[in-house]
Amino acid sequence: xxxxxxxxxxxxxxxxxxxxxxxxxxxxxxxxxxxxxxxxxxxxxxxxxxxxxxxxxxxxxxxxxxxxxxxxxxxxxxxxxxxxxxxxxxxxxxxxxxxxxxxxxxxxxxxxxxxxxxxxxxxxxxxxxxxxxxxxxxxxxxxxxxxxxxxxxxxxxxxxxxxxxxxxxxxxxxxxxxxxxxxxxxxxxxxxxxxxxxxxxxxxxxxxxxxxxxxxxxxxxxxxxxxxxxxxxxxxxxxxxxxxxxxxxxxxxxxxxxxxxxxxxxxxxxxxxxxxxxxxxxxxxxxxxxxxxxxxxxxxxxxxxxxxxxxxxxxxxxxxxxxxxxxxxxxxxxxxxxxxxxxxxxxxxxxxxxxxxxxxxxxxxxxxxxxxxxxxxxxxxxxxxxxxxxxxxxxxxxxxxxxxxxxxxxxxxxxxxxxxxxxxxxxxxxxxxxxxxxxxxxxxxxxxxxxxxxxxxxxxxxxxxxxxxxxxxxxxxxxxxxxxxxxxxxxxxxxxxxxxxxxxxxxxxxxxxxxxxxxxxxxxxxxxxxxxxxxxxxxxxxxxxxxxxxxxxxxxxxxxxxxxxxxxxxxxxxxxxxxxxxxxxxxxxxxxxxxxxxxxxxxxxxxxxxxxxxxxxxxxxxxxxxxxxxxxxxxxxxxxxxxxxxxxxxxxxxxxxxxxxxxxxxxxxxxxxxxxxxxxxxxxxxxxxxxxxxxxxxxxxxxxxxxxxxxxxxxxxxxxxxxxxxxxxxxxxxxxxxxxxxxxxxxxxxxxxxxxxxxxxxxxxxxxxxxxxxxxxxxxxxxxxxxxxxxxxxxxxxxxxx
Amino acid sequence: xxxxxxxxxxxxxxxxxxxxxxxxxxxxxxxxxxxxxxxxxxxxxxxxxxxxxxxxxxxxxxxxxxxxxxxxxxxxxxxxxxxxxxxxxxxxxxxxxxxxxxxxxxxxxxx
Numbered sequence: 001x002x003x004x005x006x007x008x009x010x011x012x013x014x015x016x017x018x019x020x021x022x023x024x025x026x027x028x029x030x031x032x033x034x035x036x037x038x039x040x041x042x043x044x045x046x047x048x049x050x051x052x053x054x055x056x057x058x059x060x061x062x063x064x065x066x067x068x069x070x071x072x073x074x075x076x077x078x079x080x081x082x083x084x085x086x087x088x089x090x091x092x093x094x095x096x097x098x099x100x101x102x103x104x105x106x107x108x109x110x111x112x113x114x115x116x117x118x119x120x121x122x123x124x125x126x127x128x129x130x131x132x133x134x135x136x137x138x139x140x141x142x143x144x145x146x147x148x149x150x151x152x153x154x155x156x157x158x159x160x161x162x163x164x165x166x167x168x169x170x171x172x173x174x175x176x177x178x179x180x181x182x183x184x185x186x187x188x189x190x191x192x193x194x195x196x197x198x199x200x201x202x203x204x205x206x207x208x209x210x211x212x213x214x215x216x217x218x219x220x221x222x223x224x225x226x227x228x229x230x231x232x233x234x235x236x237x238x239x240x241x242x243x244x245x246x247x248x249x250x251x252x253x254x255x256x257x258x259x260x261x262x263x264x265x266x267x268x269x270x271x272x273x274x275x276x277x278x279x280x281x282x283x284x285x286x287x288x289x290x291x292x293x294x295x296x297x298x299x300x301x302x303x304x305x306x307x308x309x310x311x312x313x314x315x316x317x318x319x320x321x322x323x324x325x326x327x328x329x330x331x332x333x334x335x336x337x338x339x340x341x342x343x344x345x346x347x348x349x350x351x352x353x354x355x356x357x358x359x360x361x362x363x364x365x366x367x368x369x370x371x372x373x374x375x376x377x378x379x380x381x382x383x384x385x386x387x388x389x390x391x392x393x394x395x396x397x398x399x400x401x402x403x404x405x406x407x408x409x410x411x412x413x414x415x416x417x418x419x420x421x422x423x424x425x426x427x428x429x430x431x432x433x434x435x436x437x438x439x440x441x442x443x444x445x446x447x448x449x450x451x452x453x454x455x456x457x458x459x460x461x462x463x464x465x466x467x468x469x470x471x472x473x474x475x476x477x478x479x480x481x482x483x484x485x486x487x488x489x490x491x492x493x494x495x496x497x498x499x500x501x502x503x504x505x506x507x508x509x510x511x512x513x514x515x516x517x518x519x520x521x522x523x524x525x526x527x528x529x530x531x532x533x534x535x536x537x538x539x540x541x542x543x544x545x546x547x548x549x550x551x552x553x554x555x556x557x558x559x560x561x562x563x564x565x566x567x568x569x570x571x572x573x574x575x576x577x578x579x580x581x582x583x584x585x586x587x588x589x590x591x592x593x594x595x596x597x598x599x600x601x602x603x604x605x606x607x608x609x610x611x612x613x614x615x616x617x618x619x620x621x622x623x624x625x626x627x628x629x630x631x632x633x634x635x636x637x638x639x640x641x642x643x644x645x646x647x648x649x650x651x652x653x654x655x656x657x658x659x660x661x662x663x664x665x666x667x668x669x670x671x672x673x674x675x676x677x678x679x680x681x682x683x684x685x686x687x688x689x690x691x692x693x694x695x696x697x698x699x700x701x702x703x704x705x706x707x708x709x710x711x712x713x714x715x716x717x718x719x720x721x722x723x724x725x726x727x728x729x730x731x732x733x734x735x736x737x738x739x740x741x742x743x744x745x746x747x748x749x750x751x752x753x754x755x756x757x758x759x760x761x762x763x764x765x766x767x768x769x770x771x772x773x774x775x776x777x778x779x780x781x782x783x784x785x786x787x788x789x790x791x792x793x794x795x796x797x798x799x800x801x802x
Numbered sequence: 803x804x805x806x807x808x809x810x811x812x813x814x815x816x817x818x819x820x821x822x823x824x825x826x827x828x829x830x831x832x833x834x835x836x837x838x839x840x841x842x843x844x845x846x847x848x849x850x851x852x853x854x855x856x857x858x859x860x861x862x863x864x865x866x867x868x869x870x871x872x873x874x875x876x877x878x879x880x881x882x883x884x885x886x887x888x889x890x891x892x893x894x895x896x897x898x899x900x901x902x903x904x905x906x907x908x909x910x911x912x913x
Binding site (some may be wrong): 206479483488589590591592593596598600619621624625626627631632635638639642643645646651655658661662665666668669672673674675676677680684687688692694695698700709715716718719720722723724726727730731733734741742743746747749750756757758759762763767770771774776777780784785788789 | 803804805806807808809810811812813814815816817818819820821822823824825827828829830832834836839840842843844846847848849850851854855856857858859860865866867868871872874875876878879880882883884885886887889890891892893894896897902904905908910
């Protein structure tokens with residue numbers, strides 16, 4: 001497929017270009033102009049594929065990455081992905097154009113456009129990938145580039161906090177999505193979404209089917225800022241406005257929606273899927289619109305309105321998935337229209353929300369504030385901006401003659417239809433859908449009016465503004481103006497969009513349905529039906545609510561400010577840090593005794609427990625060698641000496657008792673027929689004693705341990721247990737000899753090594769490697785002793801930072 | 803005989819453990835020295851005891867197992883090296899910090 005290759009080449013060239021231009025000559029021409037070529041070219045390229053898509057063709061292109069693990073760059077261009085592709089590149093081009101006028105050349109433009117292109121490329125990767133692993137890779141890349149863009153002004157604390165929050169929430173979702181993908185792979189044995197879609201009917205009874213669904217949905221919900229994971233989106237508004245317009249209204253937040261649409265043929269028709277997607281969507285719709293009304297910052301208001309609109313799209317996809325519950329029939333076709341409405345609103349939302357964000361950016365740029373309490377009376381001063389705002393807001397409120405009206409009517413049709421459905425216990429709960437949807441729409445109307453009237457009407461507050469007001473340069477208005485034209489254009493020619501772009505996507509969402517049945521004819525006027533009456537109701541109630549806003553403002557004070565999801569999120573983060581700190585400090589004491597206690601306790605529990613569990617503590621003394629009185633005496637003396645060390649008052653006593661132990665062992669070596677050992681042990685023990693005595697000279701007096709009686713008791717208990725476990729294991733091992741020794745071989749010492757002393761031939765011939773390394777150990781010890789005594793710590797090294 | 807020596811090494815292990823759990827650096831080093839004694843005794847016992855003559859050819863009909871002896875010989879030398887290093891380390895610690903109390907040495911800033 002030429003497209004993919006071209007995309008990759010163009011993007012790579014563009015990134016290289018940024019760096020080159022930026023380094024060489026940073027001030028002359030705004031590098032945004034070069035960047036603009038990238039999305040524009042891609043958009044035109046993608047447009048040329050529309051006719052093919054409309055004829056039901058799909059394109060597939062595979063480039064091997066890790067073929068042995070079935071992970072390859074499989075790009076799949078069908079109706080669904082081309083819609084997203086067009087939005088990403090189209091709005092991408094407009095946002096780039098807008099950012100040229102928005103960002104001055106003093107900003108780090110090279111960095112900005114690198115991140116932006118990285119985001120654009122990964123977003124295109126998400127929507128075109130057919131392989132789930134590659135999809136995940138691009139998914140995380142969008143999270144990372146979004147993180148970088150939110151914190152573009154990294155000197156500001158709020159930017160960093162917003163970026164961190166967005167990162168934590170979306171990555172959590174991304175990880176769970178990965179787990180879901182792996183489960184799907186476990187079920188079906190393939191990473192290809194197309195293959196899973198075609199075979200999923202065989203697997204829907206699998207144990208992992210439901211967990212996979214839940215995990216993938218968690219990924220979609222966090223990315224698309226659904227309730228209660230919406231909290232990162234308002235904080236992400238610290239990003240530059242072009243970023244907010246592009247990522248946080250038009251593209252990235254729709255990645256979750258894309259995921260839901262893409263996986264509808266896999267999971268759709270399941271009750272859990274329906275209730276989660278449409279239920280969470282409708283709650284998000286309500287909560288977002290409810291919160292948006294109270295905001296005083298225009299960008300925060302738009303952020304909550306985005307949350308709300310995303311919830312609306314999500315709930316429509318949920319309702320659309322019901323169609324897959326039964327096989328194809330006249331009734332199920334009715335529900336596919338909800339999915340069509342979702343796609344339609346998806347496009348509409350990208351147009352009007354992009355325009356609104358850009359307008360707010362203009363206001364912010366010109367006045368230095370975007371607080372609605374300080375704005376007002378701008379209508380006459382900024383007529384073009386005002387017009388665009390009106391178009392965007394009225395479209396969002398769902399008024400004719402803007403495209404938001406059409407999608408809102410279709411949304412009402414969908415929720416009214418679903419309340420009549422008689423599976424999934426919808427007969428009792430279904431009525432909630434139209435009620436909540438209508439309430440949320442009223443609130444949507446209210447905040448849309450706030451945007452228009454609080455900003456552009458009322459008194460002009462000269463004193464509160466930083467700059468005198470005048471209309472913006474026309475370059476900044478091109479992008480929002482174009483989007484506003486789309487808003488109106490789609491209203492008058494909706495079927496152009498519907499037939500050529502949206503209809504092919506329906507085939508991707510409902511692959512089992514006959515394509516001809518999925519066409520929906522969008523008309524601005526359906527006659528006087530319930531939907532139209534609901535719209536009238538919205539306008540009337542909404543106007544009343546807006547006019548009397550100050551009287552019912554108190555609703556927001558019913559719950560204290562502290563009871564928000566942000567507080568919960570901060571509380572969880574705080575507690576995580578505190579708890580992990582406490583836990584770590586609890587056991588990492590920095591005291592040798594504590595660490596040794598853990599080791600010994602593990603030894604006692606693991607080894608002792610295994611002994612008791614396997615019942616291997618059998619002893620037998622019949623095979624023992626006989627003991628003479630002489631050996632009894634040595635053993636008893638050694639035991640007494642060992643125990644006496646514990647009670648020694650002076651260090652000298654302890655050292656002498658230790659050497660008594662050493663010489664006792666040497667004597668045992670004599671008795672046990674080990675002359676070389678006896679010799680070595682005697683010499684080494686002598687030298688060790690000398691060393692201890694030398695240390696005696698340098699070290700302080702052997703103080704009485706000032707530990708408490710309780711700690712001494714615990715120490716005693718631990719050491720007795722260790723001794724017992726050790727002895728029992730040793731005795732048990734002596735009992736069950738499974739096979740004889742291999743030492744017979746070493747009796748050939750004379751023939752093989754030419755020596756009579758078997759021990760020495762082992763050390764010098766048979767296993768000389770050990771001896772060599774043992775010599776190395778001695779050497780290293782020698783060097784260590786030398787350096788410990790001779791080298792002095794350099795004082796200036798203490799200056800190093802911690 | 804095996805049982806006696808095993809119990810003896812068990813006692814040594816108990817004493818060594820108790821010493822290692824104490825505060826003073828010297829006691830800990832002494833504990834490790836005693837622990838190595840116990841280990842050597844155990845290796846010796848595991849090879850079987852007193853069933854033959856000295857492991858030198860021509861000294862008797864059957865020799866005792868020579869392999870554990872070679873292992874112990876290696877081990878003695880290594881444990882001596884370790885004891886020597888830790889003693890010098892203790893000396894150096896005392897010289898730098900004027901204490902040999904492990905509890906006081908916690909969180910020492912040159913750590």
